[in-house]
Amino acid sequence: LAKTTQPISMDSYEGQEVNITCSHNNIATNDYITWYQQFPSQGPRFIIQGYKTKVTNEVASLFIPADRKSSTLSLPRVSLSDTAVYYCLVGDRNTGFQKLVFGTGTRLLVSP
Amino acid sequence: DVKVTQSSRYLVKRTGEKVFLECVQDMDHENMFWYRQDPGLGLRLIYFSYDVKMKEKGDIPEGYSVSREKKERFSLILESASTNQTSMYLCASLPSGKETQYFGPGTRLLVL
Numbered sequence: 001l002a003k004t005t006q007p008i009s010m011d012s013y014e015g016q017e018v019n020i021t022c023s024h025n026n027i028a029t030n031d032y033i034t035w036y037q038q039f040p041s042q043g044p045r046f047i048i049q050g051y052k053t054k055v056t057n058e059v060a061s062l063f064i065p066a067d068r069k070s071s072t073l074s075l076p077r078v079s080l081s082d083t084a085v086y087y088c089l090v091g092d093r094n095t096g097f098q099k100l101v102f103g104t105g106t107r108l109l110v111s112p
Numbered sequence: 113d114v115k116v117t118q119s120s121r122y123l124v125k126r127t128g129e130k131v132f133l134e135c136v137q138d139m140d141h142e143n144m145f146w147y148r149q150d151p152g153l154g155l156r157l158i159y160f161s162y163d164v165k166m167k168e169k170g171d172i173p174e175g176y177s178v179s180r181e182k183k184e185r186f187s188l189i190l191e192s193a194s195t196n197q198t199s200m201y202l203c204a205s206l207p208s209g210k211e212t213q214y215f216g217p218g219t220r221l222l223v224l
Contacts, residue, residue: 041217042217042218043116043203043218044213045214045215049211087155102147102154104153
């Protein structure tokens with residue numbers, strides 16, 4: 001079972017870049033790395049997904065080193081509205097949905 | 113846009129009652145999930161379904177059952193509600209061949 005480890009919480013200020021690292025030492029060859037964002041009283045929503053190297057979209061970047069044992073979600077120039085819980089999960093749907101473990105997430109607080 | 117709706121945002125029930133939580137998705141997704149979310153524990157998978165009338169246990173199925181009679185609807189059933197089932201319940205759907213789940217807004221259940 002691919003388990004992930006993330007910091008419980010992080011603090012930042014508006015306009016700063018935030019990097020949240022996730023460890024997944026026993027990631028399997030076919031596993032993807034996916035990040036979700038969750039605001040209070042809402043369900044999580046997809047942010048970004050990758051397999052290796054770097055992926056960028058309009059919201060964030062995802063950096064994955066060659067050994068894939070960790071990944072870093074990068075949020076450029078955060079705003080107050082980025083305050084949320086961020087979940088990293090790894091899994092391969094072909095080997096069972098039980099592997100899509102969300103974990104406890106990282107609570108990001110952005111202050112003025 | 114994918115839409116996943118849950119029948120109630122807030123629900124209060126008494127110990128021993130039978131509780132139905134309904135989830136409907138409008139994008140013809142094959143896969144649907146039920147999670148519960150508790151402080152400090154993140155999201156935990158209760159049950160999932162990969163097709164009509166098909167179901168699989170997740171990490172914490174005890175005390176719960178599910179029903180999937182139609183593709184768009186996935187119901188979570190608490191046969192005899194207990195206070196330790198007080199939680200936020202989240203439903204999600206997932207199209208085949210993809211790894212991105214789409215979540216509903218959640219149902220906050222309080223069992224007295």
